[in-house]
Amino acid sequence: MTKSKDYTSLLNDSVSNVPEYVPGKTTSQIAAEYGLNPDSIIKLNANENPLGPSEKVIATIQKEAENASLYPTADVSNLRRALTAYTGFPIENIVASGPGMDSLIDALNKLFIGAGDEVIVPVPTFTYYGISAASLGGVCVDVNLKPDYSLDVDSILNAVTEKTKIIWLCSPNNPTGNIIAAGDVRKLAENTKSIIFIDEAYVEFSNAGSLSNLVKEYENIVIGRTFSKAFGLAGMRLGYVIAPDWIASALLRVLPPFAVSILAEAAAIAAIEDIEYLESGVAMVKEEREKLIDAISKNTPYKVYPSEGNFIIADVSPKTSKEAVDEFLRNGILIRSCDSFQNIGKNTVRITVGTPEMNQKVIQMFEKFANQK
Numbered sequence: 001m002t003k004s005k006d007y008t009s010l011l012n013d014s015v016s017n018v019p020e021y022v023p024g025k026t027t028s029q030i031a032a033e034y035g036l037n038p039d040s041i042i043k044l045n046a047n048e049n050p051l052g053p054s055e056k057v058i059a060t061i062q063k064e065a066e067n068a069s070l071y072p073t074a075d076v077s078n079l080r081r082a083l084t085a086y087t088g089f090p091i092e093n094i095v096a097s098g099p100g101m102d103s104l105i106d107a108l109n110k111l112f113i114g115a116g117d118e119v120i121v122p123v124p125t126f127t128y129y130g131i132s133a134a135s136l137g138g139v140c141v142d143v144n145l146k147p148d149y150s151l152d153v154d155s156i157l158n159a160v161t162e163k164t165k166i167i168w169l170c171s172p173n174n175p176t177g178n179i180i181a182a183g184d185v186r187k188l189a190e191n192t193k194s195i196i197f198i199d200e201a202y203v204e205f206s207n208a209g210s211l212s213n214l215v216k217e218y219e220n221i222v223i224g225r226t227f228s229k230a231f232g233l234a235g236m237r238l239g240y241v242i243a244p245d246w247i248a249s250a251l252l253r254v255l256p257p258f259a260v261s262i263l264a265e266a267a268a269i270a271a272i273e274d275i276e277y278l279e280s281g282v283a284m285v286k287e288e289r290e291k292l293i294d295a296i297s298k299n300t301p302y303k304v305y306p307s308e309g310n311f312i313i314a315d316v317s318p319k320t321s322k323e324a325v326d327e328f329l330r331n332g333i334l335i336r337s338c339d340s341f342q343n344i345g346k347n348t349v350r351i352t353v354g355t356p357e358m359n360q361k362v363i364q365m366f367e368k369f370a371n372q373k
């Protein structure tokens with residue numbers, strides 16, 4: 001087919017500055033690429049819940065399917081009420097949206113970021129904050145975490161300029177697994193004029209609990225949450241924020257009118273109601289996480305870091321993360337190389353905590369990999 005004219009000059013200048021997001025691959029992609037049986041692949045590369053959604057959630061989604069022709073309730077009030085019970089925050093302070101928490105990262109950037117505005121991102125961390133800001137013409141200022149991956153509050157404060165609008169924090173941090181101290185967040189909230197976002201995608205797995213109470217004290221702190229991890233609903237693409245009134249109502253103005261699908265809302269409510277399922281899954285992850293860390297630390301020369309998330313990282317130096325990912329994959333185990341994150345180098349892999357059976361295979365695989373030349 002002959003093409004008509006080239007219209008690419010119409011694109012916003014910001015588009016060419018948007019970095020690529022590198023997602024974990026799906027089982028079917030990997031099966032096709034490596035000629036593997038998809039059912040035999042152990043998928044531990046995207047921090048999904050290895051147990052899947054609860055039976056009650058599956059039944060709810062099936063039942064709700066007959067309403068798929070209808071628009072959902074625009075204000076998502078049933079879900080927000082359920083989240084009020086789950087978080088302890090009033091409905092006015094909760095905004096739910098899809099696709100995923102990513103949609104709320106976009107919406108928050110949309111509220112504050114115009115061409116030339118800056119966001120600060122302590123790296124290594126989740127990469128979408130900066131990608132989303134860049135798509136709006138924002139400038140992402142990376143500030144390194146300390147060598148032990150703790151937050152370098154002074155370096156962040158030094159990086160703040162008149163143009164800094166949002167500081168993106170993640171606790172527990174993806175991929176490093178550590179948490180941020182409330183005192184560090186207070187220091188940033190009090191000593192800058194910026195919005196402080198705390199991404200709590202993994203908070204359910206943390207022994208330290210949530211930093212959400214800070215929202216009651218500070219008008220510039222926002223907490224992000226998701227149904228993708230502990231709730232086992234990554235495919236439903238639903239997230240929410242806990243935000244001060246003024247930010248919550250501003251977010252509702254910029255979000256699309258029906259930002260939560262009817263299936264996602266029903267599934268999320270059922271998931272919150274099946275709290276026993278959530279708690280038993282979280283208990284499994286916490287127990288298995290420590291077993292993985294102990295076994296890999298003891299049985300291999302690799303450095304494994306403590307984690308408060310449903311994943312761990314291991315430094316496989318002198319081997320590269322790419323070598324590890326390839327070798328694990330040849331054995332049917334899908335893990336994540338961290339080389340697409342800033343400031344973590346080429347030797348670190350991230351592994352989602354799986355079921356006990358999966359983790360046993362991961363430990364054996366680590367031992368085998370460590371013994372290979």
Ligand SMILES: *Cc1c(COP(=O)(O)O)cnc(C)c1O
Pocket residue numbers: 047099100101102103126170173174199201225226227228234237238239
């Ligand atoms: C998985 C993840 C998210 C994205 O969650 P979705 O709700 O699936 O968009 C956000 N932040 C971090 C740190 C994550 O790991």
